Amino acid sequence: MRKSFQHVIATLNLFQGTHSLTIFLLAAIFVLSSCDDSSSASSNGSDENAAVDSSSSVCKDCDDESSSSAKKIESSAEKDVESSDDAKIDESSSIKENRTSSSSVKTDDSSSSKKDVSSSSVSSSSSVKSSSSSSVKQSSSSVGFIDPDDVVTGTMTDSRDNKVYKTVTIGTQTWMAENLNYAYTSVPYKFDSKYGSYTSDSTSWCYDDDPSNCDKYGRLYTWAASMDSIGTWSTNGIGCGYGSTCSPTYPVRGICPTGWHLPTKAEFETLFTAVGGSFQAAKRLKSASGWEAAGEATDAYGFSALPAGARDNKGAFSSPGLYAYFWSATEFRDYAYNMFLYSNDEFAYLEYNYKYDGFSVRCVKDSD
Template structure:
């Protein structure tokens, strides 16, 4: 009597990885020609167009269990099936289940992506993040074009290779089935290609994408040596279990191993450059195709006693033999590895603007300008403002001077650059002339001698050139040294005390002629003791040298030869004797006929405090109010 299986036509969609491949429209029917053969039809979709392994399972209890033998299959079943519609497999039901009949039968179709190399070796495909990796180490013995890769077993021959080669670990072919082959760099870089169509040896950037997805910090990505241990990145990539416990292949303790990625890294060992082999079970070592210099390339290593990933280059140059794990040959996602602010350490004068830029750096070594897409801040806030495009505008030097920091943030990365707002600025005099200024301690001083011809009111200051007339003055006047206007370009003008003290003000708004106390404060800022500052005559140690400036204008002597020369930025100039000395008025009277001044001399590094007649000629330096 003929025996048939009976059951409903059922439709199953079986998804193994992230939505693809997808099986649809499954239907089956037993033939009525007496052969008892079962025709199974299905559609299978795969976005990558990979070859598939089609697994067909059967149930005789309405799908409660799927253990009914179903192995005698022909047609579109097993390995190497292409995706498409109306795929057809034939099941010899009688061969697998002789004498069985009944109802409640179901079939289901499972599709699994696989890759097949030139030798017909079959590999699992493991999606990890946006990448697809092969689930086993490469075993190919031929390049993509069919050319053989030499299997070099002799140690000496291996050591001197200048072309591609492979071997089994320990030259024992049985190891290849478990650990794959070991290849030298020449095979990795060969233009004939180790990988089948659609696959490639991973770049250093491909490895970084994988590591980032497994939890490695972006800061660690660009480092060499051990990285990612805190996130157990290596442990997530390693197959679990240990050889000692009979649960795996790694040497104990196989630190952190969980294989939660599905990558299933195995401890396949490696071959030294001299042809010898490192111990098996200690490490899994994988080539990248990214060179580091001319003789070496980046490698990833996983160790039995670590949970990180070791990024390094081969000590054996191109001669080392390492495992190869392929990644799908598609454009990798642009992986940001860091940002860099530029420049660092600029000096930005108060009130001026300076452009900072932010460069985004990616794992493939490309860069992008991220300036406008970044967030910018400056500290302290009183140092100035920075706009969304990285343009920093320093505060007025009279508001803030000193160090500041600009910080940029982009896509989770930050970088910073220090800058300095110098204690220098400008002052516009009553004549409209612009002067350089300098901050010394808490005071702002002119950094050049006054050369004004007007009071603040606009009234002219008389230019008196006759010496006899000058000697009889009791009102303000000015002149150039030796009445030479060309010298005034360098040294400014000389004034009598009456011009300095005139109520119409020789200084513009916000500035004033210094008092004797102003000078004392300056001297103490430069290191003079309070007792010396209050005394008269020659005082101090090197305060005069600190105040002086323009080395070549001073005569050779103790002042300019002191190591502190010009340190303050005050830049006092030796108008008297054109190289010998400088004299600066204060507005403070000493007695009815005299006023306090400060005197610098080429042969003394300190500062003299004295008084002189108000008709004397002296330079003027203003101080900010």
């Protein structure tokens, strides 16, 4: 501004005379124009500075707010991250817990979760296979397991020949604790097939036709004889024999003494359950002596199953000391079910065989 006035005065001193007024006016206009430009420039500068200051001021204010907001956002973000991390940690922990829980089923650790899992599996093979009576009791109590200490022993007499047999009560069932040795000889045996025929004067035999074996093992009977297919003592098993199917009325007394009957397949299954399951039934039902593998037999329940072997349809005897077969009253087409025990096996089987085979018989007492 000051430089502009000095410039005007210098111009007036230069131009003096008649045209001084005109020149003065022109100079004034020039000065005013310069002032306007300067003022405008100054004003623009001030506005820009003000804008900068204002912007700076706003930014300063905003910095505080934005800083606060940023901090809030950052804090919130951190919390979200922490929350996410926590979630991941929780998820990871949950996975680990699940894996731990899963692994607890597979290991023998004594943690409570593993005990719960193992105890919830009532019929697991590991608990059934345990040789400890208490563990078997615990695992099988809900399915009818009977502790060996709870069995009741006794005797019964067959009024037909006055033979006395040991008995054992296991839970709700009372069984003969010896193989039946009633000499069923009044009916001859005849077997015909395309391969030939075979006849015998009896449908029950002592092993190897040696009477001393009857004293030891009891007799071997065809299924027809076991069911009393001609109706000597009852009509429930009439017509049940080889080459035909029948519809017996249960219980089937068959060849058993009065008040007793030939067990069904289901009654054998009940017996297996009562002694801890089929996985251990053979070991616990077999006599402690008389088997080739004596170490596989404990006779824990006094059932004393003996390995009497078998007799086929041609009169050949086999496997004493190695196998035991016991007829049931349940047929399957041309076959009939039987309980099968093997010397070297702890497992008890329910299988079916030809009705003409000669097997042992164990009778079970009729329900009261």
